[in-house]
Structure formats: structure tokens, C-alpha cells
Amino acid sequence: MNRTKEAFKAFVGVKRTNEYLESNVKKDVSRYGLNITEFAVLELLYNKGDQPIQHIKNRILIASSSTTYVVDKLVDKGYVDRRPDTNDRRISYAFLTEKGRELMVEIFPPHAELIKELFEELTDEELAAFRKTLKKISVKRAQTN
Amino acid sequence: MNRTKEAFKAFVGVKRTNEYLESNVKKDVSRYGLNITEFAVLELLYNKGDQPIQHIKNRILIASSSTTYVVDKLVDKGYVDRRPDTNDRRISYAFLTEKGRELMVEIFPPHAELIKELFEELTDEELAAFRKTLKKISVKRAQTN
């Protein structure tokens, strides 16, 4: 088969795999009244600490206006709050409230377990090679907004 | 590193790679006033012939209500039309109009070329292994709606 067709199939494959993974994660997090984007933000704050809004946008790959929207949602739900940066007044940090932290302590471990299971068909070598290839494709990342 | 963390990174990697690929495709098709979903439908009809709405939904992985929405959009733009099935009156086929076909004749080849370039960092072997791994992950596919 020629290279163009192979590439096309790989493109579709990535889309399908992403869809497959996300539909599983979605099912998981919806039990807590969260959607994938909301969970991604909570997960980032939980594992990497307080983050400027800008940083959240870059990490979870959504438009800046969407970032404002998701953080607002999480603030409404009482899981997140905002705190202005003391040096640079343009910057606003998002951080987990006590309620948000308690939620993540409860739901993150089984979530990580689920993700592990989604990849269980792969050998260690396969998983490592897969990650390497993914990186190779998307190194010089595109920037949105 | 432990398996759970590896899996988690692979999960994020798939998401990023998908985002990277889609942002490139988006840039390409937006020049013709199309979004990715619309293009995916046109591409399906162009390469696989007329399709029942149901089939479109399964192929491009969106909710049935979204399928109606996208096809409506393409009908409005004059690229697609609907035709009822003569045997089973529940079924409606979507097909390319002459205008739609002309558009695809023009834009599909450079589009395929773009996709090929997005994977050009990979050797033939790497690309083949990558496709195999993608399939392995998402074999028993989840069904939406």
C-alpha cells in the first residue's frame, strides 16, 4: 500500500483511538457530575499544583475563552477558586478548594487504574514505542488562539 | 517508571497528537469554509459512495443528532443531498451533489498530501507498527448513543 493511504489510515486510527479512550474516561468521570475538560483541569491542579489560567489553556488544549468557562464551572461547583498573582496583576491562579482536593483524593486513584487498563493489551515495549512515536509526530506543537 | 504512569502519559500523548493532527487539518479545510466534521462527511461520501445517515454516524463517531445537524449544514451549502431508501423507508441516504463532487475533486488530493506530510517523520516500519498498536488499543470499540 502506498504511503499516502497508510498515513490516512493512521490519521483515522488516532482519531478513533482518542475517541475510544475519551468515551471510557467520560463514562468514568460523569459519575461525579464532571465532563472530560473539567476533570482534566482538576487533574492538572491536583497533580501539578496551582496554575495560571494561561497554563491550563496550554496544557489541556482549549481556547482561552473556553478556559474561563470551565474554570467558572468548577468555581460554581465549589471545587476550584481563583487567586490573583501578587507580582503580575494580569495573571490569575486557579487552585483546588478543600472540597476539590477531597474529591480528587477519592476519584483520582481509580481513574488512573482505569487508564492503565485501557492500555493493558500492550506489552511494556509496545507501550514505550507507542509513546515515542506519538511524540515524534507531534513534536513541534501547533498553537491555538 | 511504573505502568500506571506510562499509560497515563500515553493517554495524554494520544490526546495531544490527535489535537495536533486535527488543528492542521482544520487549518486546511477552513479555507473552503468547512469544519473537520463536514469535511469528514464529504470525504466519506467521496471515497465510499452514498451512505445511510446511520453509517455516517458510525464512521465519523458523532451522535445521531449531530449527524442530522452536519448533513443539514452540507445540504444548505449545496454539497450534499438526501435520498430515501426505496426498500426501507426509515433509511435516508446522503450523497454528493455535482457541486460537492467538484469541490472534492479539487480539494481531496492536496488534503491527502497534507496528511501524508504530517506523518513524514516516521519510517515505514514505524508507521506500520503505530497503526497496529492503535488498532490493538481500540479493537472492541465503544458505542455512543
Next chain:
DNA sequence: TAAAATTATCTCGAAACTGAAATAATTTGG
């Protein structure tokens, strides 16, 4: 050091997508 450029966040209106339920047609099985 003041004007210009850049950076961070938010507002707003519109587009895209979804789930639940409605409608209509077909198939199944008791």
C-alpha cells in the same frame, strides 16, 4: 520614558455537539 507591542484574561454572540425523547418504519417472537 512614552508609545507600541505583547501578554493574560474575560465578554459576547454564534457555532458545534449532545442526550433524551418523539416519530415513523421494520422486525421479531409468542
Next chain:
DNA sequence: CCAAATTATTTCAGTTTCGAGATAATTTTA
């Protein structure tokens, strides 16, 4: 053979996401 179940599509209201532009703060540069 008909009631119940299934299948295909659409409608509708609501949610999520976006792009363009506004606002405000900081940095650059001439």
C-alpha cells in the same frame, strides 16, 4: 399475525467550545 422490541432519523433544549474583540497590565524599543 399482532403486540412488543428494535432500528433510523429527527426535534428540541441545553451544554460546550470557539473566534473576535475588549480590557487591563506588563514589557519592549526607539
